[in-house]
Amino acid sequence: MKCLIALLLCVVCSLPAWSEEGMWTLDNPPIKAMQRDIGWAPGAPWLEKTMRSAARIAGGCSASFVSKNGLVLTNHHCVATCVEQLSSKGQDFLKAGFLAQQVSDEKQCPAMEINRLEKITDVTKEVKAATAKLTGTAFTLAQNAAKAKITSACVGNEGAKVRCDVVDLYRGGQYKLYRYHRFQDVRLAFAPENAMASFGGDPDNFNFPRFDLDMALIRVYEDGKPAQTGDFFPFNTTGPVADEPVFVAGHPGRTERELTVAQLEFVRDYTLIDRLLNTAEYRGVLTQYRSAGGEAERIAARTLFNTENSYKVQRGQLLALSDAGHLQRKRAEEEALRKFVASRPELAKTTLGAWDAIARAVKVHREMYQEMVQIENGRAFESRYFTMARTLVRGAAERAKANADRLPEFNDNKLPEVEARLFSGAPIYPEFETLKTTYGLTKMRERLGADSPLVKKVLGEKSPQQLADSLVAGTKLTDREVRRALWNGGAAAIAKSDDAFIRLAVAIDTDARELRARYEREVEAVIQKNSELIAQARFAQTGDSAYPDATFTLRLSYGRIKGWEKSGKVVAPFTDFAGAFERATGNDPYALPASWLSSKDRLNLKTHFNQSSTHDIIGGNSGSPMINRQGEVVGLVFDGNIHSLSGAYWYDKVLNRAVSVNSAGMLEALDKIYGAKSLVAELRGL
């Protein structure tokens, strides 16, 4: 009996998910755990409707359909780039906000793509068959080709409206084909003032209590008309109550919970610090640039916001990984899995060496990390011009090849998004691009050293500032017709071009591709192949009662509306409108906009504004709908608390909280502050 209890305890211990933990795929919801933890679990129709009502912004956010006429709810910070791009010197929608009183006033975003998931198919067998017994370059090429073939067949001739991606789940434990409806005509309907969307600014980011109207409404169009999108989440007008079981259906971007200890230590000791230092210094440059005010302030606003956000995320992650206790738990889990593998002779033969193989690949990665980051990943060439030049140069070479032989980012299923970004009419500010280029080149020299052959090849005898000046002076890529001509002209046009950024992208392309090839061969393929083996072993140990690491695909998190307690301090789950007025100082970032100040008397100040909940989310979940058991929107996820930043590596049920805008709060503001009569009616289904 004692023995049995010990065994049972052990099974419980090795269950990877804590209560309320997990970002679950919709084809494998944790029904039993949900019943156990919140006393309710969805059936197939609920899941189906949720899948078709949720949405993804291809650039990196979540969203949801909130009317049958293609109205989409997401965060302000998810559309802020569009808002900035629609702005001009005379008309700053970031500052002033934007409201289309009628559908015909809605403004098209220069480059935004919305995806709605329609179908998930298991393609594990096909992908694994293609790579069986292969290693290194052959493994990578075969896998790319297999995926290209599968997605091509899935898209067929409907590339403009259908998007198909093969998704690696469980780090290669499973491959699934995700088929999406693709919307590329997206228009802005409502955005509040930035001061209200991110009230409290960087100081309050990832904090709670919070008072942010971080919402926006956009609409998808087809054939020039609002798309008739069918399924959607209706708005709940009162919002959730404390402890209510609710759900988040969003697209978490990336977690690292399946990494081996060797990988986590590499992140902790090297890559995260390297990125963080870069972010910190860049933030300083941007802050000072922006302090000049006026146009500089407007131009750099979004870049600074994103940089500050990254800084806080990376800092939180580093603090999490520096927590010896959590890493020790990871180490114990890994040790237990290795022992499990060792105890099964068949499994041991294939898999026992997997951890050491990954550790060796990590060493290679460490050795080549800086060159890879600077030259192939392009950190050295931080500027929109270079990004476009790289796309044009590589696009010309890759599109000349058969789909299955291309770099995956130029597969047919990716081209509509690539082209939308490349031909976007978003304004480009040469002075700002010079600043970014100078920064990137300076840091490249610092990280690789002045004597690096790659640095000498890029800089020659020029200083970073001189090179940046001459690059920007020597480019015509600001003009999108020039970009279009180069794209359409292919390799011949590239060869003839004397554009300075095109020539730079050409000049370092061989080196960059060689770095990438080595990385794919000696790092990525090794890690991928051995992670698959570890994932299989984990399946053998626990079954798929585990959830896969986040992959920017649709996931369901379940939990409750709940605050938390730390060091004796209790944080309540709701804030209200009154709190926003109390927190306001009149000075940035605690200045309420005029619209709020003048509406105060009309508001029900007790309306819930923001709320905290136990959902397991991460970056990419921004804009996720929070829904109740009836499938109604009760909130809009826009952030996590500071403790949620450890969520990249593990879920901490005690402290990790998601932060969302309350549905009643959104309606109150839309109605009484912004007077968005027709949008309110549409949200209320009137």
Added chain:
Amino acid sequence: MKCLIALLLCVVCSLPAWSEEGMWTLDNPPIKAMQRDIGWAPGAPWLEKTMRSAARIAGGCSASFVSKNGLVLTNHHCVATCVEQLSSKGQDFLKAGFLAQQVSDEKQCPAMEINRLEKITDVTKEVKAATAKLTGTAFTLAQNAAKAKITSACVGNEGAKVRCDVVDLYRGGQYKLYRYHRFQDVRLAFAPENAMASFGGDPDNFNFPRFDLDMALIRVYEDGKPAQTGDFFPFNTTGPVADEPVFVAGHPGRTERELTVAQLEFVRDYTLIDRLLNTAEYRGVLTQYRSAGGEAERIAARTLFNTENSYKVQRGQLLALSDAGHLQRKRAEEEALRKFVASRPELAKTTLGAWDAIARAVKVHREMYQEMVQIENGRAFESRYFTMARTLVRGAAERAKANADRLPEFNDNKLPEVEARLFSGAPIYPEFETLKTTYGLTKMRERLGADSPLVKKVLGEKSPQQLADSLVAGTKLTDREVRRALWNGGAAAIAKSDDAFIRLAVAIDTDARELRARYEREVEAVIQKNSELIAQARFAQTGDSAYPDATFTLRLSYGRIKGWEKSGKVVAPFTDFAGAFERATGNDPYALPASWLSSKDRLNLKTHFNQSSTHDIIGGNSGSPMINRQGEVVGLVFDGNIHSLSGAYWYDKVLNRAVSVNSAGMLEALDKIYGAKSLVAELRGL
């Protein structure tokens, strides 16, 4: 026999110093190790003369007397603040360099103090007797009082010319009284162009091969005349040869080699990253500020240089601490010492708990670290105005007390330096102070959080920028007569002052002092007391064949002129003038100044320029003389290689190298490029 060998091996293992390792006090040179490692060791007269010929710049550098008329050799970067302060909009000596053709042309540095060590006395007994059986606040106060009493007696009535400090060696294992001759009238004789002093700029900093004329000549005066200083190091005109045994007599600032593993982990996981991130972001702000060119470039130059230097040092230190192997060795050493202690019942009774007590103090430190750093250490108030205001406010309160009861930085022996800094005529640029203040306040809010009562007390409803603007607009501390009046007026003048920075310093003084008191009581005193116990245990284990951690006091390092080899790449120990011309691109930071370009034909291009050697040095050693067995200057230490940055925690004989300017190279440049005829004659003893 086997047993005896094992014992001997063990003794060798626990010898803390590697061959050529160590920063040795001049009263305890490692005679045997020197004989063993370099086949020569100094006698008492050599050591005595070296002590009296070496010098310290109180602000944080090393130097040496190089003529009987008070001429002092140090690095350009050690006097660059003076050079900047002597510059003005029309006359930029940092850029153009400075040469006094005659003694009467020498220019007084606004605030520089030179110290020459005259005597070392052991005061361990007195200090320990004063603190016996005390803990916490009582321990700190008693120790401060004992030190104040000892230094007062040492200085007597000669405060203007004598400086006495009680130095904690071996982290409290020994206390020694260092008596210095103090020189406060210091004048600039020669400084090359900054472009030549730090040729290669930040990219080449801490790298080798190197081509920097990082030298300057200053002179100490007494009664308005060049001081007759007696002992000095004559210049060797040919420089050292490869492998020659040579010596560095300098003032290493601070090492952390005696820290416990708990302390090192705290540095690795928290404090170093925190400082580094602050340095990185500040660097970004300064870089962008400076990029405006003109006056901004000149004003921010030194601050940016120092910030970039700190960045590289801190990054190197963090990489060193992230090296699991080295930390493992530390852990093993600590374990061995703990076992040694456990094996001696008497020692165990007093000392076995010391490591855990320190670990607990580290936890308290972690908890209060940010508030301490921001408010008491003043990182939140990054500006010269606040530094002066804090000195005035605390100085008024402290000087009213008996010497033994004061905060140590206001003891009588410190006041001459405090006053020299406070009344310095160095220019202050309000716009630049606003920038720094804004930065400091912004980061204070970020690190402590917008809801911290301390942050609310400082900022009120203002934004950091607003507060900085109003502080700088509301201060008259730019005027040194105002500072003098406040200093002389004491507490009454402070109470009456409506100066904005004075009021800020007053407003947070109680909080700041409370933080300091808690830190001293719960962190510093605990660590000090238990480090003493550990130091005693180490003495019992190894005797004082170990050297103490660096304390910015005179130390001797011995070693050889030597390059190194890494990953199959051999680095030779010398560079020459030809190499500088080869490395030059004409663009900053690789632009040779006009003086060099026009002198090229006159130069012996084979003259050795910079050199690498095995000496164990660290920050503070900048400006140290490198001397040969005859006591002649053969080099001027100005840097270490990149591997030397791990020297904060351990010495790596294989890779750690000091970098110095060759004596023949200095003479060649002074003579043929700068035409410094009379200085060359003085250095040659003609």
